[in-house]
Amino acid sequence: MELDEALNSIGFGCGQVLVLVFSSFANLLAVNESFGMSIIVVASSCDLGTTSAQKSLMMTSLMVGMTLSGFYVGYLIDVKGRVRILRWMLLVTIVLSVASALMPEVYALSATRFLVGVFLCGPATCLLGYMTEFSAPHARPRLVVVFSLGVGLSLIYCPLVAKLFLPKQYCAAVDGAYGQPSWRYLMMLYTLPGVIGLLGLCCLPESPYYLMSVKRKEDAYEVLRWLCRRNRKNIDELHIELADFPRETIVAKANYFKLVWDDSIRLVKPPYCRDFMVCTLLSFGMFLISLGLGMWYPLLRSQDNSQHRLLCDVLSKPKNFDQAKNVTAATELPDFTDPIYYGIAYICFYFLALLLLVCMSRKHVFVCYVSIAALCGLALNFIKEPLAILICFTMMMILPGVMITLVSAVLVDCMPTQLRAKALSLNRALSRLGAIFGCLLVGLMLKVSCVATLNIFVAYLMFCIFLCFLLPK
Structure with missing residues (x-):
């Protein structure tokens, strides 16, 4: 039988739950490393004496590392194996992240964060593919939603730990010097889920799809036996005999650049071109909306709209924008209440997607979410x-953000095993350009025409509705 049929016979049980749980912990590290820096750059500003440009460097160095290493990491995972590369990358990420917390000055810290991004790219992009390859295709959409809860949990975990751990006065002086820089310990705490995930991955087997794709049928059969034992089934009673895995190319000893070129060109040629381009354009839009609009959120929350103005009146002509701020306020950390509520909203919409997937197809869930965001x-x-503006603005950001991982799951189902990690990595690298484009769009056009800027985002959302209908089942 085919591997999909064999996994369907084994069913869903404790084996898949173990893979899901430990993959989710590792994914939580990936989100913590990205989101947590927005807190660290503020908390470390007195200790490191950072300027605005240096804070931007600290924030972007991780993203640059992830973008530059993305496709090569996908190549390694497709050629060398899923779990083997993910274990090493998680280990190096954790070590470098702890090392970055000990860096004495901002440029050394930024350089270390860049290296963290280089190795974090694997877990951040390809854990989804590894996790889904232990389950039958019909169970994957709901599994992906549960896996994606890590985003919402991280949005709660990072500010909550900071709220409990960091002093309110992060520039408070003790005997003429700054107090113990607790933000360094906070960075280490953000790696804790990754340690749990790494320990778990060390006990998990290789993906059966990868093993079949490189003609290691006996090893793949042992993985199925491992799943059966955890699911309390006898593999002999299921009469599983795996059919040969269809593959055009096997891992060959050839020039790296030729191998990468051959696989890359296949992503933009039939039969994979249409699905890859649709998923990439859709992911680009999700990053564009969720992160591009995210630049406006702090400005909106800081304004007084008691005069009941339109959103663009609030953003284009912010009240008290030119007045000097209280100098002492700059030494106080925010109370982090908004990010916690934001994370709770993410989790609620993920659970809503999980419920909707029970009664409708994945494609229709996408159409529903994108349509509501556009409205x-x-x-x-x-x-x-004011309350209606806040709700609509927040939903316009959150609903596309929820879809980012779900669109990646569609790509997992569309791509063959030997191209899956490369497709995910290239898709995510191109999608991050959407976040960069959104940030530039807001920065360059907001003062020129807020209405035009807002409706560019709305227009792309409407285009995404059309793209959702083109997605495969």
Whole structure:
């Protein structure tokens, strides 16, 4: 039988749960490393004496490392094996992250964060593919939603730990010097889920799909036996005999650049071109909306809209924007209440997606989420009630953000095993350009025309509705 049929016969049980749990912990590290830096750059500003440019460097160095290493990491995972490369990358990521917390000055810290990004790219991009390759295709959409809860949990974990661990006055002086820089210990705490995930991955087997793709059928059969034992089934009673895995190319000893070129060109040629391009354009839009609009969120939350103005009136002509701020306020950390609520909202919409997947197809869930986000964007052109503006603005950001991992799951189902990690890595690298484009769009056009800027995002959301109908089942 085919491997999909064999996994369907084994069913869902404790084996898949173990893979899901430990993969989710490792994924939590990937989100913590990205989101946690937004807190660290503020908390470390007095200790390191950072300027605005240096804070930007600290924030972007991780993303640059992930973008530059993305496709090569995908190549390694497709050629050398899923779990083997993920274990080493998680280990090196954790070691480098702890080392970055001990760096004495900002440029050394930024350089170390760049290296963290180089190795973090694997867990951040390809854990999803590894996790889904232990389950039958019909169970994957709901598994991906549960796996994606790590994003919402991280949005709660990072500010909550900071709220409990960091002093409120992060520039408070003790005997003429700054107090113990607790932000360094906070960076180490952010790696804790990754340690749990690494220990778990050391006990998990290789992906059966990868083993079949490199003609290691006996090893793949042992992985199925491992799943049966955890699921309390006898593999002999299931009468599983695996059919040969269809593959055009096997891992060959050839020039690296030729191998990468051959596989890359296959992603943009039939039969994979259409699905890859649709998923990439959709992911680009999700990053564009969720992160591009994210630049506006702090500005919106800091404004007083008691006069019931339109969103663009609030953002284009912010009240008290030119007045000097209280100098002492700059030494106080925010209370982190908003990010915690933001994370709770993410989790709620993930659970809603999980419920919707029970009664409708994945494609229709995507259409529903993108359509609601587009309607919220259109409504922002007309509504003036402050609470309604906040709700629509937040939903317009969160709903596309929820879809990022779900779109990657579609790509997992579309791509053959030998191209899967490369497709995921290239898709995520191109999608991150959407976040960069969104940030530039806001920075360059907001003062010129807020209405035009807002409706560019809305127009792309409407384009994404059309793309959702093109997704495979």
